[in-house]
Amino acid sequence: MGSFKSLKKPLLSQEVELAIKKAILEETYKAGEKLPSERELVEQFQVSRVTVREAFRNLQSSGLITIKRGVNAGAYVAEPNSHPITQSLQNLIHLGRIDYSHLIDARLYIEPRAAQMAAKYRSEEDLQRLNSLLDMAEEMAAKYHKRARLMNVSFHCEVAKIIRNPIILFITESITQSYSALMIDRTQHRLNREDILKFIGEHRDILASIGKQHPVEAYEKTRRHLLETYLTYSRVAPDECTKDIDHRIRQDYNL
Numbered sequence: 001m002g003s004f005k006s007l008k009k010p011l012l013s014q015e016v017e018l019a020i021k022k023a024i025l026e027e028t029y030k031a032g033e034k035l036p037s038e039r040e041l042v043e044q045f046q047v048s049r050v051t052v053r054e055a056f057r058n059l060q061s062s063g064l065i066t067i068k069r070g071v072n073a074g075a076y077v078a079e080p081n082s083h084p085i086t087q088s089l090q091n092l093i094h095l096g097r098i099d100y101s102h103l104i105d106a107r108l109y110i111e112p113r114a115a116q117m118a119a120k121y122r123s124e125e126d127l128q129r130l131n132s133l134l135d136m137a138e139e140m141a142a143k144y145h146k147r148a149r150l151m152n153v154s155f156h157c158e159v160a161k162i163i164r165n166p167i168i169l170f171i172t173e174s175i176t177q178s179y180s181a182l183m184i185d186r187t188q189h190r191l192n193r194e195d196i197l198k199f200i201g202e203h204r205d206i207l208a209s210i211g212k213q214h215p216v217e218a219y220e221k222t223r224r225h226l227l228e229t230y231l232t233y234s235r236v237a238p239d240e241c242t243k244d245i246d247h248r249i250r251q252d253y254n255l
Helices: 012-025 038-045 049-061 083-094 100-121 124-140 145-153 155-162 166-186 193-211 215-236 243-252
Strands: 065-068 074-077
Touching: 012 038, 012 049, 038 049, 049 065, 049 074, 083 166, 100 155, 100 166, 100 193, 100 215, 100 243, 124 145, 124 155, 124 193, 145 155, 145 166, 145 193, 155 166, 155 193, 193 215, 215 243
Parallel strands: none
Antiparallel strands: 065 074
16 A cells, blocks of 8 residues: 655745745846845744845845845845856866866857857947957056956957847856856966967957957957967866867867
C-alpha cells in the first residue's frame, strides 16, 4: 500500500520574499520606490525582524531591491540590471568552472554583432558619449592604469546600449564585467601604458566605423580587437586560459 511523504511548511522568510516579489512584479511598488520599513513589514506579516531581513537579503541577491544606509535608509525597488547574471558568472569563476578563454569565446559570439547593429542605428549623442568615454580612459592612462582599463573595457557595454535590447545589454555587461575586473587586477603589473593605449586605439577604430555607419567594418574590427586582446592576455597570464578552448579559438580564427 502506497504512502505519502510529509509536506514541509516553507520558511516564513520565503513566504515574505514571495509576497514582496509579487508586489514588485505586479508594480504595486515601481522601480525607485521605497518599500515599507522593516517595522511596518513585521507588523503586516506578523513575523520577526530576522525573517524580514532574510527576505530582504534574498531579494537583494536576486537584483530586485537595493538596501540603502544613512539619511534615506531602507529597501528600494531596483532598476532592472545585470547584477544577478554577473553574480552567477562570478560564482562560476571562483568555483573554477569558467576562465578567460570561455569569456572571450562568448564575447566573440555577441559583441561583433552588437557593433554591427550599432553602426546602423547609432545617433550623434551615442557617438559623443562613446568618444567622451575613450577620452577619459586615455587621460587616466597616464597615471591610473587600473581605472583607465576598467573605463576602457566598458566601451563594449556602451556600444550594446545603442541597439536597445536589454537582453543583449545585460549579457554583454555580465560576461564583460564578471571577469574583466579580475583579469585587470591579476595583470595590473604586466601591462604598461602603451598596452593600454593600444586597446583604447582599437576601440577608437571601432568607433570610427560605427560613426561612418559601416556595419561590416565595425563587426570585423570588433572581432579582431577581441582576438588581439585575447592574445595579449594569454601571453601575460597563460594560466587563465583552458587549453582545449584556447586551441579551438586559435584554430577557428587562424591565430
